[in-house]
Amino acid sequence: MTGAIRTTCPYCGVGCGVLATPDGKGGLSVRGDPDHPANFGRLCSKGTALGETLGLDGRILTPLVGGASATWDHALDLVAQRFSDTIRDHGPDSVGFYLSGQMLTEDYYAANKLIKGYIGTANVDTNSRLCMASSVAGHKRAFGSDTVPGTYEDLEQADLVVLVGSNLAWCHPVLYQRLVAAKQARGTKVVVVDPRRTATCDIADLHLRLAPGSDAALFNAVLVALADRGALDRDYIAGHVSGFDDALSAARSSSSAMTGLDRAELATFLDWFTTTERVVTVYSQGINQSESGTDKVNAILNCHLATGRIGHPGMGPFSVTGQPNAMGGREVGGLANMLACHLDIENAAHRAAVQGFWASPTIPAKPGLKAVEMFDAVAQGRIRALWIIHTNPAVSMPDADAVARAIKGCDFVVVSDVTGTDTTRLADVVLPATAWAEKSGTVTNSDRTISRQRAVLPAPGQARDDWRMIADVAARMGWGGAFGWDSAGAVFREYAQLSGIAGDLGRDFDISGLAQADYDTLPPTRWPVNARQQGGRFFGAGGFFTPDARARLLPITPRLPAAKTGARYPFRLNTGRIRDQWHTMTRTALAPRLNQHIAEPFLEIHPDDARELGLEAATLARVSSPQGQAVLRVAITDKVQRGQVFAPMHWTGDTAPTGRVDALVAPVTDPVSGQPESKASVVAIAPLNPAWYGFAVSGGAQVPDATYWARARHAGGWRSELAGMEIPDDWEAYARALFNLPDATCLSVADRKRGTHRLAFMQDGRVLAALFTAPEPVELARGHVAAQIGAEGAGLLAGRPAQGQPDPGPIVCACLNVGLNTITQAIAAQQLTSIEQIGAALQAGTSCGSCRPELAALLGPPKLEAAE
Template sequence: MAEEQTKTIRTTCPYCGVGCGLKVTQRQDDAPVIQPDPDHPANYGRVCTKGAALGETLDHDDRLLQPQLRGRPVDWDTALDTVADGLRQAIDRYGPDSVAFYVSGQLLTEDYYVANKLMKGFIGSANIDTNSRLCMSSAVAGHQRAFGEDLVPGCYEDLEQADVIVIVGGNSAWCHPVLFQRIQAARERRSNMRLIVIDPRRTATADMADLHLAVRPGSDVALFNGLFRYLDDNGYADRSFIDAETEGYTSARDVCAAFDPDRVAVDCDVERQAIEDFYRSFAEHERVVTLFSQGVNQASSGTDKVNAIINCHLLSHRLGKPGCGPFSLTGQPNAMGGREVGGLANTLAAHMGFEADNVDRVRRFWDSDSIAGEPGLKAVDLFNAIEAGQIKAVWIMATNPLVSLPDADQARRALSACDFVVVSDCMATTDTTQYADVLLPAAAWGEKDGTVTNSERRISRQHAFLPLPGEARPDWWIISEVGKRLGHEQAFDYRQPADIFSEHARLSAFENDGSRLFNIGGLGALSQTEYDALTPRQWPLKNADDTGSARLSGVTDGTRQPARFVTTMARPPVHAVSAEYPFILNSGRVRDHWHTLTRTGKSPRLSAHRDEPFVAIHPDDADALALQENTLAEVETRWGRLNARVRRDNGQRRGELFVPIHWNDVYSQRARVGALVNPVVDPLSGEPEFKHTPARARPVAMAWYGFLMTREAPAPQRFSGLDYWTRVRGYAHWRVEMAGLEVQKNWAPWARRLLGAVRPDADWLEFSDHAGRNYRVASIASDGRLDACLMLAATPAALPARDWLGGLFARAALDSGDRMALLAGRDAGASDAGAIVCSCHAVGRNTLIQAISEEGLNSTEALGRKLKAGTNCGACIPELRQLIASCQPADSAVS
């Protein structure tokens, strides 16, 4: 008998900007086994819950597998001809600026490069922007102002070598968990290492900190201007570095002089003692890394926030050296790669702007006679222009702007009004795809081949290990084929991603005299074999034998201009709270979900931790509004409203709300937080103010609560008449949480419509207590398997345990005891594990509390030994610590 063939492929995770390496092992027809790569320098064998569950997301459910023209399947030639004709007609009639591309950090660098080349180099407009505008463009603008280029001066090793880590506006334990694990491991080795977290919310990251500053939202500039003054006043300014390698110091100093600790304490709403503690820690340790993320970037003053941080590192010369520097944590797997190729509307390519000499340089390299000569429209302005009719044709690639943009209902109106909408996606059903005239099936992760660049400038290969399903094609191929049909055959005659990468690398080195640090010219002559074997490395890579540069020493190498101090103004968010809208609405990610659920929503494991849209609110505010845990609240702003579960959270500042970004109209009813976010943007970066929208909240007086479980995936249209619903993927079943404002006069016919088609030979078990608003029904197939069940009650607390009922779907047949338990709504022999805390090992909150309380397990290590919780990816450790603390006497220590 022939030996089984096994192949192992190294690739890169498709989630956050950490850029973790993965090792995929396949044996003949078995499902791929996905594990962390112990040799990849970004993660060294670590992986987060999302990466660990990638195998659960590879199915073809709801995949777009064939091109579609206005809802009907067509062949590729018809689809591509239609796209090219639609773009050409708009250009011929209204000019190149009547066309726009909206792309994504989910694209590979090669995809990004071809899209940018087609739009800017051959259509002749810079109206191409990316969803990275929504998360990292303030960092780009801050880098450009300070360093003359979009660059990160440090590397991940600095996080382990620092004496002080400052995390600003980021919940790294949840959003960049592998990096946070590296920090935690370093803290365990070095007891004197200090972690300081600056965040309005007390997050899982803040819970692990030595010092947490719960600053007023929008006050970061005041905080860091005060740090600048403290460093300058107390002799921590490096005068020789300032004089030799920087400019603008005097102006920055003069602005910061007003920010004494008393003013900063008032502006930030933090005790002066805590402010001074932070300032001393920064000043007295040479090795300080300041990590900043969306809480800094996503603001109308985001660019000034970035530069206020960089100013402090320039002043004290804490950058470009081991263990120190300002460090931007990127949100998407290839946000950095997109920035390198010019994916933003205000950049050209290879870190060049639209200065005349750069435009001419790129024009000659591309051999183009119609290159864009000025910046295009940034994301929010771009969608406003679509609605206004200035843009007649838009092509959206690998993103879901009707969920992710601020004032997202405006984006919906824009696409509804647009003459011609093209969407490339791997999924058939998203909020955005339903507005497409042409749908193009794109390759998904595991099927794509190319490169990505992570947050530390490290280029890694993403290898395909799955065949292309149906008629799906790589994005670079789709874009190239349209480019050829527009008459640019030679410019887009690529045979494979290696050809595109080579061109991208050569452009980075073209006429580069050292004024641009982004230079990967050393990779410009790779053969296909060498490209396939490319190992992770950090740019610059000027020569073929370069192994990469971990740090950009001094930042001002060679012929580059001096680094610049930027005067940063402490200004409040544009929209202030009022009597009508008294709360500040903040939005962000949760631990186990990603973007708009198109990938993580497929995973039962990832759906278990946070399974519904929620609004987090301080208990005092909740009491004032009569909001009880697990009931429903309506959150409303001037731009929109949503319904979400109430989570009473002591980690929230009073007067503030938090709602996650992930839920959408495919997975829930009226839960898109983007529809509530004000569309104000930073005037320089164009990044929206996602962290500060005035809002109000009120209870929704639901008459009943319930959930449906069904073996088949339920279509969202089935629940359109409900007042609240959200879909959750479980093992062997789907669950739909729901609630209603009115009690049905007769539950049975309503329930049958809700459950969908019931088999004629199915057993129908039913219990009804109309007066008590209790109703339970189950459909059991003739072979004894549970097909569906519906459980309703007057309050959320009166509903049965979901994990017990979900487990019944895995049984081959139900016995009489199971049937009785279904009618009773509880199984006397089953225990309720509670909400999942450790996704890797499916350990619930109630199980953990029992082990802590009854067995005296008072450390995360003890819980790990007993229940395995926290022993895989480690992302749940902050929550384990919280549970231990909540079960211990007030004076007990938690480890």
Template sequence: MRPAPIRTTCAYCGVGCGVLASARDGRVRVKGDPVHPANFGKLCGKGQALGETVSAKDRLSYPLIKGERASWERALDHIAGRFLHIRETHGPDAIAFYLSGQLLTEDYYAANKLMKGFIGSGNVDTNSRLCMSSAVAGHRRAFGEDVVPGVYEDFEETDLLVLAGANAAWCHPVLFQRFEAAREKRGSRLIVIDPRKTATAQAADLHLPLKPGSDVALFNGLFRFLCEEGAADESFIARSTADFEKLLPLLGARETELAHVAARCGLEENLVRQFFTSVLENERWVTGFSQGINQSSRGTDKVNAIINCHLLTGRIGRPGMGPFSITGQPNAMGGREVGGLANQLAAHLSFEPEAVEKVGRFWNAPSMAERGGLKAVDLFEAVHEGKVKALWIMATNPAVSLPDAERVRAALEKCELVIVSDCMASSDTLSYADVALPAEGWGEKDGTVTNSERRISRQRRLQAAPGEARPDWWALTQVARRMGFGAAFPYESPADIFREHAALSGFENKGERLFDISAYADISDAGYDAMTPFLWPVRKGDKGKAAAGGRLFADGKFAHEDGRARFLFLEDAPPVHGANDDFPLLLNTGRLRDQWHSMTRTGAVPRLMSHVKEPMLYCHPEDMAAFGLSPKGLAEAATRWGRGLFRVAADGGLRRGEIFIPIHWTRHMSAAGTVGALVNPVTDPHSGQPEFKHTPMRVTPVRPVRAGFYLSRNAFEPEGFDYWARVPVAEGELFYLAALEDAAPFARLEEEARAWRGDVLAVEDKARGTFRRVLLEEGVPVAAFFSGPAGSVPDPSWLSGQLGKRAEGAVRQALIAAALMDPAQGGPKVCSCFGVSEKAILAAIAAKNLSSVQAVGAATQAGTNCGSCRPEIAALLERAFMKEAAE
């Protein structure tokens, strides 16, 4: 009999989807959990591929010290000894932890307690600083605590969803599809505010392609408009808010007149009027916001500008209305609950003296940190300056993800002691580790996570970790014991930590802190194992009632001491760095649909890599012409902080003068596709969140002297090539290659390929400069190398799909041409769930005269699962219609 599937939680975005997973026959199979209240059985393409990421291949499976294998005992003793020495010699602030929203809450709790209570420094920060900290700061300023008022049902019960800086169709697809399903039933409207015409914007009733950095002006204008139209809820303002009078100057300012707002935001006045009128006419109104708001030098002010409008109208805390921060990572909120940010303490407490005393007493801590620590960008600058001498990095890749990444790499190179806990054997950051610790990955972890709507779910172990990999909380506990803090770190299981975490949330909490899960402080091991998802707060004594969940602030009471929310006066100001003659373009960064962070998981799954295969630079067609760029050509992107090399693609959905580059490529996956090296290190003064959406840059076309690809079932290192990109395929790896000036690397590979023996297909045209070789073993292609002048090398997509398959007859003949047997099978994959390509969709549209996304789904299955590709299908339908009309 097959064992029952295990209920766990997805490892990707903050939607927090429930997963049913089973491990058998050496494979992990996953499907959506139909009873989990976040997703009700739906999973996006990344979530469906989770089982394909659970592998012992390329795993860090034992500790390393200076690259040499070591026992856990030796590694832990080494870390504890160095920490004690550095603390004694240089003080506690010379030690720091840099954590991740990929960690479980129990991992986070142990790290925060060790550093802030026992080592004695506030230097615990997290990569959530890069995505959610402006939302945190905005919530605390307005509400008195870092809380999201709404729940996911609000997306289904609203009449108007405004998505500001949130490409939810790609980045939070299951939540977006919940809205879309309800939209069809109730006729809800969707307004998208985003400089780019994203997949989400394509699905909108109204798209405002505003000028980057002008969000405060837009929402200040909305605030004034709502006041002038009598939409202010005066009773709510008098009863539940404070500081409204501080905004009176805003109401009389010319800067908020409709025409001026439109000009400041770079929008047509009619678009602004439609947006303002829609908000006025729809009481049930949700504003969902994400990185386009947060990742800014004014991110906190943008968050508060949005909240101001909801407070003005009293549209908060009720069904279908309110501001909603859509979290980026699976446990960004869980980390914030335990103090994972440097300016937090624990249990939503800050560094006020009474809070420091309270937490110190609960922990019986001898060395409580009395002030906040260094935020991410400042932390790595302190490492660079030698002030921080020991850094423990867990489950994140700052050498890729932080701005001004080359300076971050230099800091890691200089640091006396770099400890990296990771589950993978290679990453850009791991290459700087003095001590590398093998961590558990998804499917091996056991603990809890909190999603965007404050719902805590269990992530459960499916199988044993490979080799000597151990939980992060365990490694932290072992180091704490070796430093002499064993009595405070008695944990033998994640349940032990969760109980303490829950108890701290209710400790001397008489309702002044909304975060309270003290109902779970006495949960048994069996109860922890069986825990079902729940929304907080769940206070001691009201577990049964609170387990059903609910919105916050329905009673008009907020978390400030006086129970009132705060209005904030927010002056419009441009981003710190603007375009200039040397750097005339603006760089915007963000995610792709099928990728996650630095691709340590998703980059190993061939079907997820089939959507976008290379580090791309997206540019408006008119800018391409102006700067001499060509589609599929290469371009060098340069800013004051670094350079990169990217494949060029046209995107008419961009504003003129703006460039979009995805964040995911690393030095493990490309030669020079790490966008963090380009991004300026300016941060928001309140949140410390970097300005990832607005960096001045220039682009220069690059003409390779030679280009090609290498395809193999065996390991290959692209040494000497100026441009390369690694792409996993079903039976091996594909490398796109280019040389800018010196073609010697190609000459070397050509000589090696000429030496292949056995069954070799070969074509070499010296006059044209083209070279092609395909190596077969017993009729099965095992390697291929094609090279030639730029533009002469065929698309390797079809050929890469033949790797490892027996080739006979016409298929064998086609190998040397890399020719498609069926033209509908090639091109980029639009639907990763079912592997449906762009060409297949266009062929079906033409053959069957399809006219709707639903009809395409019925014919091809594309778009019938997670739905994240539906906007692209709609764009293909429009393209086909325009082509037919032109003909």
């Protein structure tokens, strides 16, 4: 066993520091790094469970060609040859790369150097296009560069924090806890702007449930109020801003009525914003993932620029990113319309500087295809060779079914990844990549802090680092001399040197001061790092990256989503994330405890809408859009407003094939940023009305044959929710096929009057698997049943613990594995009256804190729920 190694969490853009300690058996213990400036030792539930995601189950351990194992030489030769042939026959724009915010900066840099500098096309984009491209475009329009002005410390120094389209409690829990601490310490006011009531609203002094898509109208109203109430900074405007008069005129022409907000609530918000100097506006996917996302971003930036509330402690606009290295991808030119180091692809001087530094044969003079455009081009046969790295577009792209068909029909597809996915199954060549704990490089978080990710475990099988396989392909295409790095550190040094050229051209991103730094020991460092500036904030004294060094205020005309609800599609679909899962769950689903809070895809719907549709809680609904269909578990709640529904986007063909929510999402994009609208598709909803529901649990794998199924790991194996439109003729035969247990002893209990069946499969007196079915959603203590796998299983078919046996109930606190029943019993027995008392008694809520809103909801009359 060795000592702890400092590395960085691979989940969201907070960029938390992690101390990972190998156990000598291929595993790790993980805890937060108390010295990292992003988290100071805190981790969320996902970060806490990182050590549980390291097994080799599902890992790709060898190159695959046509689905069969191959040598690296054969696979790389084939990739290089097919790309070379495609370029020769159809030109460089016939190929494309689709990258990911899970790549390290060095990997990103290598890919961009190859495709832009040597292949000669800008057809390279990233899944970051789906989460923060509108912020990039808004920054560039206003600041002249993609610059995040502030720092995390601003959250703790502000007097008012406005969270717009951001469920910080679930999506960035560590930042949420920093804000909670600031609120407790200094009384920070918090406003949440979101059509849906989320966990973040637990700390809100004001929740503005505005109409979907109307954010720009809200911030136009703020700009008008700032002007009318004398809250502008006229000196800052005169010295550092252009376009103010046109922006204000456009704001006066729009109507706050578009927001649908109560007048009193709107008045309160305007009062707070106009009278508070230290304001931070945090925005995320609810702003960016919109067909007018760039305008929404600029409406926010307008308010901060007009008041000079930018670049000073406790004030400024702040975009929080969803992926661990979305920022790093932006810095290396990972988007189709950018060059490395925040240089512009359409600027001849910038192109010449990059091409000269790379000594490359070519460089594109115009932007390439953005994500949605790229897969359209694949479908149309304009892109004939495609390399996808660390992302799963067959699930995560809008109109996901069409994207999957496009990939399947492409002449040649390469996918580099860690595990098998819906997308790897469509590839001609699959290349095994190193995973989080095995690779070395850097990532940049949402406040410009560069952190090292360090290899803690050896790479399994034949897995290779992404930069290495990219360089190997480049060498086979004839460019080995330009890609002759011997380590990730060498890639970083080259990239840092290029950033110095960008700095000399007057750009913001310049880390040339790190070019000679000790890469192995590099501490978390906020850029820029050069002779002119070391970290800090931007724009407090102006100095924008426009030709005249003045910021641009944009005239914004708000527009609601183009797709209108109507008789055929009467509901507006909002998509997003849940607390304990990440993207398409290729990592988080490996940790059993992260599957216990929410184990299947669901649809939140208002009680009145559910009543009108004949939907009951925990039944199933068929959701249809012009693009596709999904089947989701019904969650009836007033968290959503009438006419609006919410569904999370995590489930895949491996975990719930009818729960692939992005199959419903229209491929509508922002005309400036190219970012898809993921918050406003129109859908129709109807009851599924299956003939039976089921719950299955087993030690081994399951092969469900059902109209609906969703499976998840538990500590002893697998659990599945099932439903079917036809009742099997023989339940025992069905269950044996489900569990692949042709010879095990079967114990069964059937209640033919109620239509229920309970079957347990035994071997040597121990439980191998069990199936419970009923005409309605199955009620039983799922955690208790799952815990019986491998045990003697006395009383298993009762579906709940025997008298006197504890049942912790469904997990509420995933960090510390504390269940609902444990909490409600402690509240009743110990007369607990606060979240702090629950934490003292059970530790629940004392780690990442994202379960605190649920704990607060339990502090009413205690309610013991034996069923999960």
